Amino acid sequence: xxxxxxxxxxxxxxxxxxxxxxxxxxxxxxxxxxxxxxxxxxxxxxxxxxxxxxxxxxxxxxxxxxxxxxxxxxxxxxxxxxxxxxxxxxxxxxxxxxxxxxxxxxxxxxxxxxxxxxxxxxxxxxxxxxxxxxxxxxxxxxxxxxxxxxxxxxxxxxxxxxxxxxxxxxxxxxxxxxxxxxxxxxxxxxxxxx
Numbered sequence: 001x002x003x004x005x006x007x008x009x010x011x012x013x014x015x016x017x018x019x020x021x022x023x024x025x026x027x028x029x030x031x032x033x034x035x036x037x038x039x040x041x042x043x044x045x046x047x048x049x050x051x052x053x054x055x056x057x058x059x060x061x062x063x064x065x066x067x068x069x070x071x072x073x074x075x076x077x078x079x080x081x082x083x084x085x086x087x088x089x090x091x092x093x094x095x096x097x098x099x100x101x102x103x104x105x106x107x108x109x110x111x112x113x114x115x116x117x118x119x120x121x122x123x124x125x126x127x128x129x130x131x132x133x134x135x136x137x138x139x140x141x142x143x144x145x146x147x148x149x150x151x152x153x154x155x156x157x158x159x160x161x162x163x164x165x166x167x168x169x170x171x172x173x174x175x176x177x178x179x180x181x182x183x184x185x186x187x188x189x190x191x192x193x194x
Contacts, residue, residue, distance in 0.1 A: 038144060054156060055118070117160065143167075158171070165186035
């Protein structure tokens with residue numbers, strides 16, 4: 001199958017390569033790479049005769065806060081369950097259940113909020129869809145353009161720049177594509193306030 005050869009070729013660049021059920025997810029490979037590898041990934045897919053379907057952005061503002069809240073909620077639920085088990089054991093006269101020893105809390109290195117850039121590639125006549133994902137920090141949302149490999153990426157990257165403010169370094173013209181020429185805002189950012 002086409003995805004096997006592409007998976008092997010992209011594995012050297014990727015942080016993660018996941019084979020997916022096409023019927024359930026709509027693609028065969030989900031690949032996460034560092035921003036500096038997007039051109040190399042595009043070159044691999046171009047050599048394998050893939051075409052570019054889309055480039056878009058995702059704003060992950062608040063993701064770290066949400067993950068921290070979720071972890072705190074899970075810890076509170078575990079603590080409550082342990083207390084209830086101990087109370088039940090005390091009421092029945094049995095020894096309290098042995099509680100697993102939780103690993104010592106180590107301060108996690110904070111991960112800043114980011115933008116994700118998503119590239120959708122397809123291959124015909126043997127259907128194989130590949131999604132390439134990379135993240136860039138909000139304070140410097142930059143990555144190299146793939147427009148020299150896929151000229152059709154030009155307007156996809158311009159649109160992503162318009163809506164998210166992501167800068168595609170080396171792009172021939174990042175002037176506004178869908179927004180007014182004097183636009184100094186990016187309407188799909190979560191912190192955008194009209």
